[in-house]
Amino acid sequence: MRRALRLSLHTPTRAARRHPERYSAKDPAGVIARLDASEYLSMTDTGRLVRGCLMFAMTLLSLLLIPGCDDNPNDPFDYRMVVQPKYNPMDQSRFFTDGQSARTPVEGTIPINGYANELPIPAVNSIRSNATTFPFPLARKDLEQGRNLFTIYCAVCHGALGDGNGMIPQRGFTHPPSFYLPRLREAQPGHFYDVITNGYGAMYSYNDRISHDDRWRIVGYVRALQLSDPTNTGVNETPPTQRE
Secondary structure (H helix, E strand, O other): HHHHHHHHOOOOOHHHOOOHHHOOOOOHHHHOOOOOOOHHHHHHHHHHHHHHHHHHHHHHHHHHHHHOOOOOOOOOOOOHHOOOOOOOOOOOOOOOOOOOOOOOOOOOOOOOOOOOOOOOHHHHOOOOOOOOOOOOOOOHHHHHHHHHHHHHHHHHHHHOOOOOOOHHHHHHOOOOOOOHHHHHHHHOOHHHHHHHHOOOOOOOOOOOOHHHHHHHHHHHHHHHHHHOOOOOOOOOOOOHHHHO
């Protein structure tokens, strides 16, 4: 290699033959001195050899790194979290005697913001509420929260004032009764809670959208609406089929 390098320094390159005015055959060291490293490596045989060795080394390194990208779940030395042992939904289990990886919640488990009786088909499975009082005292912030939720979920049909004149009935949907009807003024709080939970008539259940406590806050706001207009009987806003 040292001899080849010595020969390459004294042998005119193609660039030297092409531009003789730039090079001096008497001073090959000066030739090298006037060339930068990249130009030297590109012009000499040694440079081409060095570049070839570098490319070979990079190719070999790439081939060695390719197996590291293989996702083999059976590799005992692969400790990445993406391939950690886990059960996907409905996977079979060899650990439990029944062969099921999905486990039934322990007795008494209560969902977050929910109650154990709230099942996917609430109108069939939920327990009807006959409560005559509220389960917790309602403060001003509870009524404000009830108003916000009423505006989001209820006002589109029942109207902002609870008179049943919401935007959806105005466009042809079933007209709900006014909250100011005598029969709804006399209804227990549990009736409204039960309707929100299980649905009633054309109204579907909201138990998967509104939490248990927030339903009672909405009921409290409905009571506040009724008290705000004591002389309104709701007859004029309610269709005849909905008055009784």
